[in-house]
Amino acid sequence: MRTSTLATPRLPPLLPVAASLILLLLLILPTAALLWRALNPQFAAALLRPAVIEALRLSLLTTTLSMLLTLLLGTPVAYLLARYRFPGHRLLDVLLDLPLVLPPVVAGVGLLLVFGRRGFIGSWLNDLGIRVAFTTLAVVMAQIFVASPLYIRAMKAGFLSVSKRLEAVSLTLGRSRWETFWRVTWPLTLPYLIEGFVLAWARALGEFGATIVFAGSFAGRTRTMPLAIYATLESDLDAALALAAVLTIAAFLLLFVFRLLLRFGRRR
Amino acid sequence: MRSHLLIAAYLLMTTAWAQELVVFAAASLSEVFEDVAIAFEAENPGVNVELNFSGSATLSTQIIQGAPADVFASADTVQMRRLSDENLLFDSARLFTVNRLAAITPKDSPLTELEDLSHPGVILVLAGPEVPAGRYARSVLEKLNEVYGADFATKVFANVVSEEPNVRQVAAKVELGEADAALVYLTDAAALQQVRLIEVPAAYNIVAEYPIAVMRESRQLELAQVFVDFVLSTAGQDILQRYGFGP
Numbered sequence: 001m002r003t004s005t006l007a008t009p010r011l012p013p014l015l016p017v018a019a020s021l022i023l024l025l026l027l028i029l030p031t032a033a034l035l036w037r038a039l040n041p042q043f044a045a046a047l048l049r050p051a052v053i054e055a056l057r058l059s060l061l062t063t064t065l066s067m068l069l070t071l072l073l074g075t076p077v078a079y080l081l082a083r084y085r086f087p088g089h090r091l092l093d094v095l096l097d098l099p100l101v102l103p104p105v106v107a108g109v110g111l112l113l114v115f116g117r118r119g120f121i122g123s124w125l126n127d128l129g130i131r132v133a134f135t136t137l138a139v140v141m142a143q144i145f146v147a148s149p150l151y152i153r154a155m156k157a158g159f160l161s162v163s164k165r166l167e168a169v170s171l172t173l174g175r176s177r178w179e180t181f182w183r184v185t186w187p188l189t190l191p192y193l194i195e196g197f198v199l200a201w202a203r204a205l206g207e208f209g210a211t212i213v214f215a216g217s218f219a220g221r222t223r224t225m226p227l228a229i230y231a232t233l234e235s236d237l238d239a240a241l242a243l244a245a246v247l248t249i250a251a252f253l254l255l256f257v258f259r260l261l262l263r264f265g266r267r268r
Numbered sequence: 269m270r271s272h273l274l275i276a277a278y279l280l281m282t283t284a285w286a287q288e289l290v291v292f293a294a295a296s297l298s299e300v301f302e303d304v305a306i307a308f309e310a311e312n313p314g315v316n317v318e319l320n321f322s323g324s325a326t327l328s329t330q331i332i333q334g335a336p337a338d339v340f341a342s343a344d345t346v347q348m349r350r351l352s353d354e355n356l357l358f359d360s361a362r363l364f365t366v367n368r369l370a371a372i373t374p375k376d377s378p379l380t381e382l383e384d385l386s387h388p389g390v391i392l393v394l395a396g397p398e399v400p401a402g403r404y405a406r407s408v409l410e411k412l413n414e415v416y417g418a419d420f421a422t423k424v425f426a427n428v429v430s431e432e433p434n435v436r437q438v439a440a441k442v443e444l445g446e447a448d449a450a451l452v453y454l455t456d457a458a459a460l461q462q463v464r465l466i467e468v469p470a471a472y473n474i475v476a477e478y479p480i481a482v483m484r485e486s487r488q489l490e491l492a493q494v495f496v497d498f499v500l501s502t503a504g505q506d507i508l509q510r511y512g513f514g515p
Contacts, residue, residue: 118445216431218431234323235397
């Protein structure tokens, strides 16, 4: 499709271009410098260090778990928010945005106060002999706390975009509510699901503040990639840079694939 | 890029009336250097001391990457040597105080002896091995093998659930009651209200030496030197001793 050439002159004005260049420098240079420094001949060797492999494995494991739980528990929340009005609807909507603006360290303290040994659920679990803080489970919980709202937000918009009339037609044709959800509603929300999933995953992958407070930092158990970068920055710069590069490339690929999928989805 | 921005912000600040002195100091110096700065400012009107506290390893990395520090006070000689190896010191560093380690537990803890740290199931937090406090903790525990048996340190290490990036976060985990015990500086332990202290006998303790130095890239070498001299003076040493630091 061609956009109107009448509305805007061919050459963009100087001022916005200059402003954009300044901001682009700030946004792109650090990433470029990071990759430039990291992708040296030692990169492959640095990737094979035990500390790096352990962090990669742990990040993959924990984000997979937290994303599965987010899909499983977040989808119903988004559905309820989009389809029903209930007392406290608006409050819930606002509360779900809170984790997005809270500093992650604050989230970590909050999680400790609830699930820590002295916390009001944690103390009860402690009596049963279950410890949450400083475990891999704590990492997963921290990731869900900071990342799932991104998914819920996107999915809520997805459900809102599906016409209730389509669902009504399906119901009158004798399909059950469950079948209607699986065959009609859910497939139509796919682009939103992918958007929410990718953003949430990228956020979970980069989670640092809540994790270090709530789960601590222990190699192989709670030291995910961002924590390993922080820990190795002072002792082994090559390993830290290798991890940072992997994290950057993974985030870039996630976003890139997401754009491709969106395009593909729109064309269909 | 980030360091360039810091420098720009720094230049903007220093063009104002007050003379700004940027001091990078180890996390364990947090409270005491606040007091040192106040006393120094009182003696030198028109001077404003900007303090930046973090783990010594973090600070030395920041300085190597170009952070604009005038003075660096480290919690160990290793991190200071990193800077002298990079030729970043104006002249050689000087030792200005010492510190020792102690174990801490929550107030109501059943743990009372250092030996108890090796009991199975004890939740122990240490600073990471790259942090001075973490390195000292490991060497203290290994020295204690002489008292509690050859596998004491190994058993204690098996109880470690987290290796924190700086000693203050280690202490916080015990204060919150999430950890059963930790090894921190004696000065940290003395400053905390919510914890109980278990002393480490001098024979098995370490002596953490704190060096201080003026940075070669400082734009106010003279003032930085005056600050270092103040820390080493009787007035400076008195403040340090008030917070439990050694001579």
